Amino acid sequence: QKEVEQDPGPLSVPEGAIVSLNCTYSNSAFQYFMWYRQYSRKGPELLMYTYSSGNKEDGRFTAQVDKSSKYISLFIRDSQPSDSATYLCAMSAFQGGSEKLVFGKGTKLTVNP
Amino acid sequence: DAMVIQNPRYQVTQFGKPVTLSCSQTLNHNVMYWYQQKSSQAPKLLFHYYDKDFNNEADTPDNFQSRRPNTSFCFLDIRSPGLGDAAMYLCATSSQGSQYFGPGTRLLVL
Numbered sequence: 492q493k494e495v496e497q498d499p500g501p502l503s504v505p506e507g508a509i510v511s512l513n514c515t516y517s518n519s520a521f522q523y524f525m526w527y528r529q530y531s532r533k534g535p536e537l538l539m540y541t542y543s544s545g546n547k548e549d550g551r552f553t554a555q556v557d558k559s560s561k562y563i564s565l566f567i568r569d570s571q572p573s574d575s576a577t578y579l580c581a582m583s584a585f586q587g588g589s590e591k592l593v594f595g596k597g598t599k600l601t602v603n604p
Numbered sequence: 605d606a607m608v609i610q611n612p613r614y615q616v617t618q619f620g621k622p623v624t625l626s627c628s629q630t631l632n633h634n635v636m637y638w639y640q641q642k643s644s645q646a647p648k649l650l651f652h653y654y655d656k657d658f659n660n661e662a663d664t665p666d667n668f669q670s671r672r673p674n675t676s677f678c679f680l681d682i683r684s685p686g687l688g689d690a691a692m693y694l695c696a697t698s699s700q701g702s703q704y705f706g707p708g709t710r711l712l713v714l
Binding site for chain 1: 637644647652692696698703706
């Protein structure tokens with residue numbers, strides 16, 4: 492079993508739809524949970540960062556962490572064509588004084604006008 | 605603005621010709637990372653530094669080397685690039701659990 496599992500999609504939705512992106516993980520040592528957005532041919536951009544179970548909201552984006560189920564989600568409300576990108580979940584645990592990030596494979600999202 | 609800067613954004617090299625990619629950061633973070641990302645794949649960690657302490661991943665090819673002369677700069681050297689090394693190379697820094705990525709350098713090997 493891989494440490495982080497993410498459905499690669501692709502996912503195609505109409506503009507205005509609610510999008511749900513999910514990852515599961517197996518390593519209970521993970522302490523930090525992140526979602527990155529990556530546009531084509533660009534570096535990943537940090538979208539959301541959480542370190543505890545529960546919900547965190549930022550504008551149209553909500554990150555949800557359920558440590559008991561080892562499951563994280565990213566919800567996008569009122570999706571826009573500009574949200575079309577690959578979304579990578581990532582999680583980390585401190586190892587020897589530095590954080591090592593483990594990424595999901597990424598989900599490619601297309602929002603159609 | 606504080607950021608992670610990578611140069612060049614695009615690099616073309618010939619098979620077997622050494623190439624160096626550079627990264628600088630104005631975030632003053634202790635930890636810096638180099639990742640390789642191939643098309644439709646997640647970034648793959650090559651190296652990371654905690655201050656000047658160097659750590660390479662077990663499966664990072666010997667062809668890849670890294671240098672960090674000071675807190676702000678980090679270099680990735682590819683001694684003899686092969687066709688399979690064509691990829692996006694991402695530099696990142698981290699603070700308190702989250703990582704911040706540069707825009708990447710796309711390497712083409714001819």
